[in-house]
Amino acid sequence: MFEYHKPLKVVEADYPKITRPDQVIVRIKGAGVCHTDLHIQEGMWHEKTNVRLPYTPGHENAGTIEEVGEGVEGFKKNDPVILHPAVTDGTCRACRAGEDMHCENLGFPGLDRDGGFAEFVVTSVRSLVRADGLDLTEIAPLADAGLTAIRAVKKAATNSYPGAFIGVVGVGGLGHIAIQLLRHMSNASIIAVDIVESKLKLAEQFGAHYVVDAKKDAVKSILEITKGKGVNAIIDFVGTQATHDTCYKSLRKGGKFVIVGYGGMINARSIDMIASELTVEGSLVGNYLELADLVELARQGKVRVVTNKYPLDRVNEVLESLKGGGLMGRAVLTP
Ligand SMILES: [Zn+2]
Incomplete structure (x- = not known):
């Protein structure tokens, strides 16, 4: 990425250098393309990351070990791995608690340093999850799309019991994984909400019990399905003002709204929140163990990612289709 609001360029870059003993260079086999990459291109993350251009995006990576730093044990060249997207210090309180995303010294290849839209990426041994026996191109999206989905699903699932209803808004790269995880x-009972008919079909295929076409009145449809009570929990994977409003208005008493997609405002009257004891909770990516659990579920065949593979030089085309909302499942670049 040379400039915000401009297409990415594929150029020859230098082979990366290991500068710390715990670092690892991974040869990328698959790098998922995320909606956040569009926001990065729009410059939305600049003030948070202060990254210096040009740099390489790509934070959803899987590949094989190419080279390890002198302090790395337990991994060797050609080992298959999927990368937790954060690079963490391992010593702060958040790291000790296992909450990688809250690390006081968080790095994030693809956001604040060179990422995986490249042949090689540098990460730390702490971020590696073994991926033996798995198709690395297929599972790359678990590193972010899947990881974000499993954390949100865990938050929603605490409000679940036999006969409960959980809504999933947006059956894209994250939503289709979330539906499988909820199963x-x-x-x-899972209620999938989208505006694209083919995505609602995909939702049914992956186990949604009900689908709601959000081109019509989604809140009304959800209330009909839940006999006027609303959902016990709902996850917003889209993050527009319209989806935020739909989610909030679809909650039953004691309901929980989990925010993943971002961009809008939450319009919540405090009197309604206390009268119905509602919870609104943000969810950010996921921690190391959540990724390890997800990789195990993939190994057991319980989670499958719908992927479309593209060579690196088609990255701009992929970003355009993502913007248009036309991609099914997740696009993966194969450098
Ligand atoms: Zn830390």
Whole structure:
């Protein structure tokens, strides 16, 4: 990325250098393309990351070990791995608690330093999850799309019981994984919401019990399905003002709204929040163990990512289709 609001360029870059003993260079086999990459291109993350241009995006990476720093044990060249997207210090309180995303010294290849839209990426041994026996191109999206989905699903599933309803708004790269996870991690009936008919079909295929076409009145449809009570929990994977409003208005008493997609404002009257004891909770990517659990679910065949593979030089085309909302599942670049 040379300039914000401009297409990316594929250029020859230098082979990266290991500068710390715990670092690892990974040869990328698959790098998922995320909606956040569009926001990065729009410059939305600049003030948070202060990254210096040009740099290489790509934070959803899987590949094989190419080279390890002198302090790295337990991994060797050609080992297959998927990368937790954060690079963390391992010593702060958040790291000790296992909450990688809250690390006081968080790095994020693809956001604040060179990422995986390249042949090689540098990460730390702490971020590696073994991926033996898995197709690295297929599972790359678990590193962010899947990881974000499993954390949000865990938050929603605490409000689940037999006969409960959980809504999933947006059946894209994250939503289609969330539906599969909800089948394994909750006993709720799943209501999938989208505006694209083919995505609603995909939702049914992956186990949604009900689908709602959000081109019509989604809140009304959800209330009809839940006999006027609303959902016990709902996850917003889209993050527009319209989806935020739909989610909030679809909650039943004691309901929980989990925010993943971002961009809008939450319009919540405090009197309604206390009268119905509502919870609104943000969810950010996921921690190391959540990724390890997800990789195990993939190994057991319980989670499958719908992927479309593209060579690196088609990255701009992929970003354009993502912007248009026309991609099914997740696009993966294969450098
Ligand atoms: Zn830390």
